Amino acid sequence: MNRHVTVGLDDSTESHAAAAWAAREAASRGVALRVVHVEEWPIAPEIPLTLTEALVERYETLLREAAERARRDHPGLDVTTEMVHGRAGAELTRAADEAEVMALGSRGLGGFVGFLVGSVSLAVVATSSRPVVLVRAERPGAEAGSTESGAAAGAAGAAERASAGAEDAAAVGSPPDVVLGLDIAHPSDPLLDFAFGTAARRKLPLRVVHNWSPPASYGYAAILDPEIGTGLGRRAAEGLTELLRPWRSRFPEVRVVEKVVVGPAARELVHASRGAELLVVGRRGRRPALPHLGHVAHAVIHHSSAPVAVVPLA
Secondary structure (H helix, E strand, C coil): CEEEEEEEECCCHHHHHHHHHHHHHHHHHHEEEEEEECCCCCCCCCCCHHHHHHHHHHHHHHHHHHHHHHHHHHCCEEEEEEEEEEEEHHHHHHHHHCCCEEEEEECCHHHHCCCCCHHHHHHHHHHHCCCCCEEEECCCCCCCCCCCCCCHHHHHHHHCCCCHHHHHHHHCCCCCCEEEECCCCCHHHHHHHHHHHHHHHHCCCCCEEEEECCCHHHHHHHHCCCCHHHHHHHCCCCCCCCHHCCCCCCCCCCCCCEEECCCCCHHHHHHHHCCCEEEEEEEECCCCCCCCCCCHHHHHHCCCCCCEEEECCC
């Protein structure tokens, strides 16, 4: 199968935002875009045939319009659409496993800070063997979900998105970047490759955040030797620098900012997501029978103010 980025599409504003993100990602990778809608609506004898046909026509129109927007925004992009029938979680996970990356829409919490992640999205994120990106809806008035045509509408939407990004960046006093949450005790080539590759393609800085916690006995030892904490932090920083050294060489065009913080990783990553273009975290294991996320990934996908990429660790 040809290389491609996939987006799961429905008629929600969040889904249209995910489609726009996926189209941009596919264009930056130089691969095709696959737009998939899963039809779960039951086809039963008691349901009028006319209603069934109306729903099919509605979603065919949805797919066609999404493809037209993607081609208009990214001339030359190869776009295919597909309507499949079955359970949404299973079908979208299957589609994600065949893609370089899958994009799904997630509803924003109050003030568009954070996500409400439904059971379908959670199942895909927790079980897919490929990276899955959760994209929140555009701010009110943005054009992501609009069916208007023409360059003026697209330009207006782009301007508003740029303005929103600038506001978020100004809130933390730095330009947009890609943020990677990294545990140096469990390094992962797929995770690092995804983060560095995204930063390189989008010509953005990469901020790598590593959190460490002192051992349980630290509280007693610190009383006797206050320098213990300083030493642990220094070793963590040195370990992060050493781990990133070959990746810096592989992606010399990416400006890397290293940050080592003591304390809970989830809290620091949620804070770091403000003004970021993408937050990248890893997920250990694959449990199809019981979708499961670690506490850090679970926290950031619900509270990040930026799109979140969850990458299965090797």
